[in-house]
Amino acid sequence: xxxxxxxxxxxxxxxxxxxxxxxxxxxxxxxxxxxxxxxxxxxxxxxxxxxxxxxxxxxxxxxxxxxxxxxxxxxxxxxxxxxxxxxxxxxxxxxxxxxxxxxxxxxxxxxxxxxxxxxxxxxxxxxxxxxxxxxx
Numbered sequence: 001x002x003x004x005x006x007x008x009x010x011x012x013x014x015x016x017x018x019x020x021x022x023x024x025x026x027x028x029x030x031x032x033x034x035x036x037x038x039x040x041x042x043x044x045x046x047x048x049x050x051x052x053x054x055x056x057x058x059x060x061x062x063x064x065x066x067x068x069x070x071x072x073x074x075x076x077x078x079x080x081x082x083x084x085x086x087x088x089x090x091x092x093x094x095x096x097x098x099x100x101x102x103x104x105x106x107x108x109x110x111x112x113x114x115x116x117x118x119x120x121x122x123x124x125x126x127x128x129x130x131x132x133x134x135x136x
Contacts, residue, residue, distance in 0.1 A: 001132070003118050011050045011132075014114045018044035019056055022073075026058075026104045031071045036062045042078070047117040050132035051082040054096055054121040056113070075100055077120050081136040089135070096124045 006012050018041060025031045034041070040059035047054050054077050061070035077096035083089050098120035102112045130136045 001122060003115055006049055006118055006122075009049065009132075011048070013048045014046070014117070016045050016110060019058070019113075020110070022058060023104065023109065026073050026075070029072050031058070031060050031073050034058070034060045034063060034071065034073075036060075036068070038063065045113060045117065047114065047121060049118075049121065051134060051136055052121060052125055052130055052132060053080050053090075054078070054117050054124070055080065056117070077117065079121065079124055081130060083135050085135065093128075096120050098123065 019026075022031070022033075022041070022044065025033065040057055040063060042057045043055045044058055045056040057076050057078050059074050061067040061072050061074060064074060077098055077100070079093045079096050080090050081093045083091055098116075100120075101116050102109055106112070124130075125132065
């Protein structure tokens with residue numbers, strides 16, 4: 001499926017869910033509001049297509065325990081799958097192995113993010129054998 005085809009589907013949904021509040025810190029490569037023992041930010045952008053989604057998670061190297069005092073951001077994708085027909089029939093699946101390709105400095109970072117999330121999700125769905133069209 002292409003990005004353009006996906007966007008035409010009635011079950012396609014992309015939403016910024018907090019990442020827009022972090023963009024200046026991401027651009028500065030220093031997350032002022034994330035603390036060493038604080039929680040990462042999860043689901044701060046979500047792309048849902050049928051019975052699968054991909055979400056943006058954000059944490060710092062400091063929070064990961066790799067580099068104390070290092071507030072550089074770690075941004076990754078995580079996928080959830082829908083296992084039934086109910087609105088709440090979602091379960092966490094796994095991290096998506098994808099090198100994020102977004103230039104956060106440009107004004108169109110959100111459009112880049114949407115396309116990149118789709119590309120990551122589509123590759124993930126194919127690799128896992130999941131379906132956009134029915135419960136997984």
